[in-house]
Amino acid sequence: MSILLNKNTRVLVQGITGRIGRVQTHxxxxxxxxxxxxxxxxxxxxxxxxxxxxxxxxxxVEKTGxxxxxxxxxxxxxxxxxxxxxxxxxxxxxxxxEHIPVHDVMKMKAYARNHENRELLALGPTTAGILTPGEAKxxxxxxxxxxxxxxxxxxxxGTLSYEMAGILSNAGYGQSTVVGKGxxxxxxxxxxxxxxxxxxxxxxxxxxxxxxxxxxxxxxxAKFIADGMHKPVAAYIAGKFAPEGxxxxxxxxxxxxxxxxxxxxxQALREADVxxxxxxxxxxxxxxxxx
Amino acid sequence: xxxxxxxxxxxxSGFGIRVPERILAATPDEALMAAxxxxxxxxxxxxxPAGGRGLAGGVKTxxxxxxxxxxxxxxxxxxxxxxxxxxxxxxxKVDFYRELYLGITVDGFKGRPLVMVSTRGxxxxxxxxxxxxxxxxxxxxxxxxxxxxxEARKLLKGAGFPARQIPGCADTLVRLYQVFxxxxxxxAEINPLVVCTNDSLMALDAKLExxxxxxFRTAKLVPKSHERxxxxxxxxxxxxxxTYVELDGDIGIxxxxxGLGMATMDxxxxxxxxxxxxxxxxxxxxxxxxxxxDLILTKKGLRAVFINLYGGINPIHxxxxxxxxxxxxxxxxxxxxxxxxxxxQEETWGxxxxxxxxxxxxxxxxxxxxxxxxxxx
Numbered sequence: 001m002s003i004l005l006n007k008n009t010r011v012l013v014q015g016i017t018g019r020i021g022r023v024q025t026h027x028x029x030x031x032x033x034x035x036x037x038x039x040x041x042x043x044x045x046x047x048x049x050x051x052x053x054x055x056x057x058x059x060x061v062e063k064t065g066x067x068x069x070x071x072x073x074x075x076x077x078x079x080x081x082x083x084x085x086x087x088x089x090x091x092x093x094x095x096x097x098e099h100i101p102v103h104d105v106m107k108m109k110a111y112a113r114n115h116e117n118r119e120l121l122a123l124g125p126t127t128a129g130i131l132t133p134g135e136a137k138x139x140x141x142x143x144x145x146x147x148x149x150x151x152x153x154x155x156x157x158g159t160l161s162y163e164m165a166g167i168l169s170n171a172g173y174g175q176s177t178v179v180g181k182g183x184x185x186x187x188x189x190x191x192x193x194x195x196x197x198x199x200x201x202x203x204x205x206x207x208x209x210x211x212x213x214x215x216x217x218x219x220x221x222a223k224f225i226a227d228g229m230h231k232p233v234a235a236y237i238a239g240k241f242a243p244e245g246x247x248x249x250x251x252x253x254x255x256x257x258x259x260x261x262x263x264x265x266x267q268a269l270r271e272a273d274v275x276x277x278x279x280x281x282x283x284x285x286x287x288x289x290x291x
Numbered sequence: 292x293x294x295x296x297x298x299x300x301x302x303x304s305g306f307g308i309r310v311p312e313r314i315l316a317a318t319p320d321e322a323l324m325a326a327x328x329x330x331x332x333x334x335x336x337x338x339x340p341a342g343g344r345g346l347a348g349g350v351k352t353x354x355x356x357x358x359x360x361x362x363x364x365x366x367x368x369x370x371x372x373x374x375x376x377x378x379x380x381x382x383x384k385v386d387f388y389r390e391l392y393l394g395i396t397v398d399g400f401k402g403r404p405l406v407m408v409s410t411r412g413x414x415x416x417x418x419x420x421x422x423x424x425x426x427x428x429x430x431x432x433x434x435x436x437x438x439x440x441x442e443a444r445k446l447l448k449g450a451g452f453p454a455r456q457i458p459g460c461a462d463t464l465v466r467l468y469q470v471f472x473x474x475x476x477x478x479a480e481i482n483p484l485v486v487c488t489n490d491s492l493m494a495l496d497a498k499l500e501x502x503x504x505x506x507f508r509t510a511k512l513v514p515k516s517h518e519r520x521x522x523x524x525x526x527x528x529x530x531x532x533x534t535y536v537e538l539d540g541d542i543g544i545x546x547x548x549x550g551l552g553m554a555t556m557d558x559x560x561x562x563x564x565x566x567x568x569x570x571x572x573x574x575x576x577x578x579x580x581x582x583x584x585d586l587i588l589t590k591k592g593l594r595a596v597f598i599n600l601y602g603g604i605n606p607i608h609x610x611x612x613x614x615x616x617x618x619x620x621x622x623x624x625x626x627x628x629x630x631x632x633x634x635x636q637e638e639t640w641g642x643x644x645x646x647x648x649x650x651x652x653x654x655x656x657x658x659x660x661x662x663x664x665x666x667x668x
Contacts, residue, residue: 020604027634076507098573101505102397103475106434109402128603140573140604142633145654157550159601166632166654183549185477186402212550215399238553241538241560242568245341249534249549249570251504252399279558281655 002132002177003152003197003204004092004121005068011138012057012066012090013038014073014081016048021072024140025049028070031143033136036064057081057088068092070129070138078125079104086115094138094180095124095188098251105186112188122188126250127180128158139180149174151287152198154191155210156183156217156252160238163280164210173287176204183212183250191217192224199229206232206290208283209274213239214253214260222268234286235269236277237262292501293340297380298514299497302474306466308481310494312383322363323356325381331355334382335362341372342498346415349376352384385493387485391452392416393464394480395471398431404471406430406438406464408450412483438468459492460484474512475505524567524589531582533571540564542663543587543596545580547571547605551656555599558656562664566590575605580613588623595626595667598648599656602633611639615646626666630659 011028015021016038026049029035035051037060044055054060057069069090073081078100085093095108105125112122123130129139134148140158145166151173155161158180165178179194181187191209198207211218218237225233239248239255240262247254255261266276275286294302300310314325315338326333337349344350349371351362359381366379390413398405407429411419419426428450432438443461452460463484471479480498487493501513521529528535534549542559543566546552552570559565567587571579587596598614600607611631618627627648631639640650649666651659 024604075504099504101475101508102477102502103434103472103505106397106402106404110434142601142603144634144636145632155550157548157553158603159546159548159552160550160554162601162603162633163551163554163654163656170654185397185399188402190400210550212553217400220400236554238550238557240557241565242553242556243536243538246536246568247534248536248553248568249572253549253553279561279657280554281657 002135003201004179005130005132005136005138005177007032007034007135009068009092009136010034010036010064010066011136012036012060012069013051014057014069014071014085016040016051016053016072017043017046018072022048024072025051027143028137031137033138037066057084057090061088061090066090068138070094071096073097075099079107082108083111086111086120091118091120093122094127094129095122095182096127096129096139098126100125100184102185105184105188109186109188121193123180124182124188125184127182128161130177130179132177133175141178145169146178147174150176150203150205150291152176152201152204152207153178153210154181154194154207155179156181156212157210157238157250160210160280164208164236164283167280167283168287171284171287173284173291176201183252185215185252187217191221195221195224195229199231204231206234209233209235211235211237211265212250212253213237213242213248213255213262213265216260218265219268222272222274225274226272232275232290234275234277234283236280236283237265292503294499294501294514295338295340296336296497297338299499300494302470302499303467303494303497306470308463308466308494309492310497311385314381315378316363316381317367317378319360319363319367322379322381323359326356326359329381329383332384333359334384335359335366336380336382337366337371337376338378338380339371339374339376341374344371347371385485385495386488387493388488389453389486390483391460391486392482393460393467393484394478394482395468395476396478401431403434404432406432406446406468408447408452408464410451412485416482432468437472438465440465455490456486456492463492463494470499474499475502475509476500477502524586527586527589528569531586532574532579533569533583533586535586536568538565538567540566541592541594542566543590543593545569545571545583545587545596545598547575547600547607551599551601555597555656558660559597566593571605573604575607575610577609577613577616580610581617584614584617593625595628595663597659597663598627598629598631599659600629600631602631602635602639606635607631607633608635608639608642611642614648615642618646618648626663628659628663628666630656
């Protein structure tokens with residue numbers, strides 16, 4: 001079992017004919033992902049790695065029954081593609097690209113919020129994607145580090161989710177699903193909404209949050225965990241030594257206005273009875289404890 | 292990206308917000324000429340794209356020509372928040388009896404613009420928020436429409452603004468929101484907005500931070516020659532396309548992702564001192580890692596280089612070629628420890644080893660840092 005994505009999910013790749021879209025389609029197919037269609041406006045009728053390409057999302061949905069979409073669309077066009085995808089009825093949207101204007105992301109989040117009642121869930125921007133070990137992946141994760149199992153991971157950082165999954169896999173603890181929440185100042189879906197999915201998933205035994213300095217996502221998630229999360233949660237927060245006012249690579253990873261500090265996140269999570277991991281490798285002890 | 296106050300003031304003025312008469316000066320003589328043109332007394336304000344200037348002594352009221360020369364000479368060339376002051380703004384001194392606060396920012400959690408107002412202007416607003424949160428009133432604005440004057444008036448009334456000033460303040464707030472939208476701003480703020488002795492309103496400070504990711508759209512609007520709050524090496528990093536943040540240790544770090552980079556910095560920081568944070572982003576090429584090696588080794592006195600890469604979106608075997616080419620061409624002598632996992636990892640390890648790089652094949656960064664400590668003792 002898993003959350004959101006499995007081997008039967010019918011995946012659409014938007015921006016499939018681009019350089020990154022092509023390469024990543026190859027790796028996603030190699031992992032066993034059920035990719036049914038691609039979209040690039042103006043390239044309809046062609047194919048990439050045997051996947052048929054359509055001019056519009058609606059056409060792709062009508063012809064192939066696609067029900068999830070992963071974006072490799074250039075940042076300036078993402079807002080447009082996002083509205084198109086929501087309107088075509090797709091309910092899982094993974095926005096991989098980075099450097100999307102923050103005002104565009106606000107519009108995307110508002111649009112997604114208007115369709116909440118149909119269970120729409122969007123990840124990103126700036127996410128490595130979502131991967132259910134042994135079943136499917138939508139995004140750019142290097143598959144060899146992930147193994148099937150019972151630990152859920154939610155991460156703001158792609159690379160750090162690989163590290164966390166790799167450490168767990170090598171120690172014999174697989175993952176149910178690994179979710180990239182996205183590393184921008186605004187996430188399309190907040191941390192607590194993803195925690196809720198894991199809490200309901202019978203195949204997930206516990207969840208690891210991989211956070212970073214900046215923003216208040218972890219602090220807000222701590223409230224949700226304290227109020228209603230049933231499963232054990234552990235958290236690692238990166239950026240202990242991040243200097244104030246410097247953007248640490250991710251647009252969202254910036255300690256500003258004394259908000260989103262390492263200390264405030266650790267304190268909020270600790271008060272919600274979350275196990276604080278001082279270093280990624282400490283996840284092994286926690287996984288042993290809850291297994 | 293933070294704009295300078297004088298840039299933000301020009302923009303605010305262009306949107307119909309009243310700002311005092313002002314002239315930019317790059318030398319004490321220019322400052323004196325400006326002061327004479329405006330008429331003494333004036334306020335001399337150091338121009339740096341950062342907050343907290345008042346507390347750092349960057350804002351001075353002066354009454355005589357000699358004082359203008361002395362203050363301008365003092366401020367020009369000094370550093371505020373680590374940034375060199377290259378110009379001062381000479382501003383007409385305004386007589387006022389009340390200071391207010393208007394600000395618009397992005398609420399990252401809700402993903403909406405957040406309008407904030409307070410009758411306690413002129414203070415550090417974060418300090419007000421911490422100590423007396425009730426003194427700040429705020430309003431979420433749906434991103435698909437503008438801020439309307441009626442809701443601005445309602446917000447200001449609720450915040451206890453003086454009744455006579457509410458229509459004027461609401462008008463200013465609506466205009467500030469127009470700036471926020473047009474410039475794809477992260478922050479647009481007036482602190483303080485003052486009520487002058489003749490009861491007119493005036494923006495005595497102007498703060499505008501624009502979203503870097505929107506610059507492709509707003510480039511025509513945003514002033515060009517913009518100096519950022521960054522060191523020489525940070526600037527070089529931006530130019531080659533990586534994020535470099537200078538730290539004060541002696542272990543150089545290269546990582547292929549921001550989260551991984553921060554974790555690497557934290558793990559190394561437990562026992563050694565990182566010289567920098569560096570992340571390549573997702574566009575690694577041979578050339579990029581060659582230049583990245585050159586960049587971090589520009590810093591003198593490094594004891595070792597620690598490289599942490601994942602091949603997900605990145606072709607790490609290409610990156611490895613750049614590292615090895617650099618090491619061979621420059622006969623680099625300090626130890627280089629690398630952990631590189633993911634697509635084409637075995638090929639990557641072979642290339643790195645051919646250049647004398649110590650390759651660690653375990654997943655946990657802690658294990659690779661142990662190797663580093665073993666090598667440098």
